[in-house]
Amino acid sequence: MTATDTAGAPSVGDIRASYLAQVGRRRLYSGLALLIFMVLMVSGFNIADERNAGGFWEGLHQIGDYPGEVLAEAWEKRADLPSLIAKFFPALIETINIAAMSTIIGAIGGLILSLLGTRGLAKWPRLIPLFRRFSDILRAIPEIVIALVLIFILGGGPVPAMIAIALHTAGALAKMFSEVAENADLKPVEGLTSTGATWTQRMMLGVLPQVAPNYVSYTLLRFEINIRASAILGFVGAGGLGYELRNAMAWGPGRFDEAAAIFVLLFGTIVFFDQVSSRYRNLLTEGQAQ
């Protein structure tokens, strides 16, 4: 402890002063950042309010009107509700099918893309950036873009929505999958290589068993998201519940009982699959921790 005795060492007062100065500076920066953030929020809100057809403050008290009308009419015709739910059940099945199908196709595509785009696993290491950029682009395209273009060519129906969601899912899952695959142990792969296994065999037997729980968990999460997406795409003409909802809404009063039945179905489905998938996801990730 001789260093403290030497002349010119900072005294406690100096340290304190410099510490306080640092704190002050940090507070100033934090305060400034907060101020900028607040200004952005408020001005952003004002711009959005200005460019909206109806204003926020004028609309605020009407927010309950539409749900109120729908509920009132649905309540009046509550006896019809079970039959309406039965009527729209096929549309619900279609929505779920679109989501399931696109999740399966997207997961297979994402799997291939992720294995081809992960360092250490890729079949052609030179092409890794290519596959990565490709999945980035797939991920960046909103489903609605592909769906609308495909509807123009293929006509309305579930297939355009399925392809659109599958493409986006492939891109999104490729990223998550390859993050998992990066942390996979390469020893099994090396072992398999020494036996002369092909690339496909190495991936199937060396990598997949390690990453499967995480992959299934991400795929389930994606399935939840895709149910919502397929309902939304229905709204622009791709079939399923969303399409029925738009039709029911276009009719306005008089068919609100149908809108209500669709709301109930959609809400129930989303909550149901959320619960089921989160239960299995917890099981999968817990099993891994043990």
Added chain:
Amino acid sequence: MSSLDIQATKANAEGLFRRKRLFAFGVPALIFVYFTYIFFAFDVPGLVQRANMDNARTLTSDVWSHKVHVTRDNRNGEIAYAVEGERKGAFPEGERPSWVSGTDIVMVDLGGDTIVRFLPDNRTEVYIPGFGLVAAQAEGRTVTTNLPADLPEWINASDRRVAITTPEGRITLTGSRTEVFNYFAGWELFWFTLDSPYHGVGFGQILFGAQIDPDRGNISGAVSDFWHNKMWRHKDIAWAIGETILMAFLGTMGAAIIALPLAFMAAKRFTPILLLRAATRRLFDFVRGVDALIWTVVLARAFGPGPLTGALAILITDTGTFGKTFSEALENIDDKQIEGVTSTGAKPLQRYRFGVIPQVVPVLLAQVLYFLESNTRSATIIGAITGGGIGLMLTQAIQTQKDWEEVAYYIILIIIMVMLMDWLSGWLRGKLIGSKDG
């Protein structure tokens, strides 16, 4: 180990293998059965028949090319020249494309020796190499031609309408007008429309050359003409992209601000009252379960279409998502840090500020920033429904079914926008909580 044990172990192992084999073949088999079911449920065979390959062809050729229309109005004999046949792309009075010549007899050279001649008295001659000369006379509502009865498939003729499609261009003849489409590669008029003095002038000349428009400086004039380009609407697009990002920003940040205090109410550690906790959690589940689609529909009724509605729909849905993840993060914090802060005699509020917040902020920020990027995509989709932002412009362009070059342009812009937001959120994450790789 007795032989009995070995037998049992062997049987056990065999059972495991059997199960594994069953699983390995069962899952693909199930998926295959499901695919077969979907193949018929989605009516894929019917879809193949219904698919409109002409639409696909128009789409792919329109994306990278443009056409210039030469139209003769057969009632007054006037000939008009316009890019894509739109008034916005019309050639100014007295100007016409260089491949059109002649005064009394107007000759349109489509290239590759395909020549269309507009003759007086509403007569038209089309010379097609390898086929010969097609002469047509428009009279009243009918068209008479010298075409033989046996026509190749690229000519479609009736007494009301004759359509000839050649590799060089298309010619459509009806009683009221004669129209020639000449195709060119590229996006025409992307920078300046034909009425702008800067059309067809090189960049170097605009930047360093002599003043083109006497009233305006070159750069300011060019920027203004580009910005107000009626064909490509650069100004509207910039606003639309701004609106979309604004929706994502307001929605995500607003949801985070609202969800934070609610998350404390839903976390066991901070809210001992079971009822309050359960109520908050059900609220989260409810707003998440209703989904952005239904919120959009409901809110659009109250606030009308526009970016605010989209922002609020994102805000409400994400309040549920954030509330759930935030409260999970709050439950998983380390007690030691709070104990340490308590031991210095900190009051409850100070305990939160220095014991809890520093632990959860990285998790929360990472979540919020991730959603900022994903909501940019959602805002595009919601915009298509509520009528705001680039999503709306895209749907409108697709619905006209002819401006495919604009659709392609919007799609490219959307991809760039989402990738930029992805990059921005990654960069902010690195700045605020340090990147994963260190």
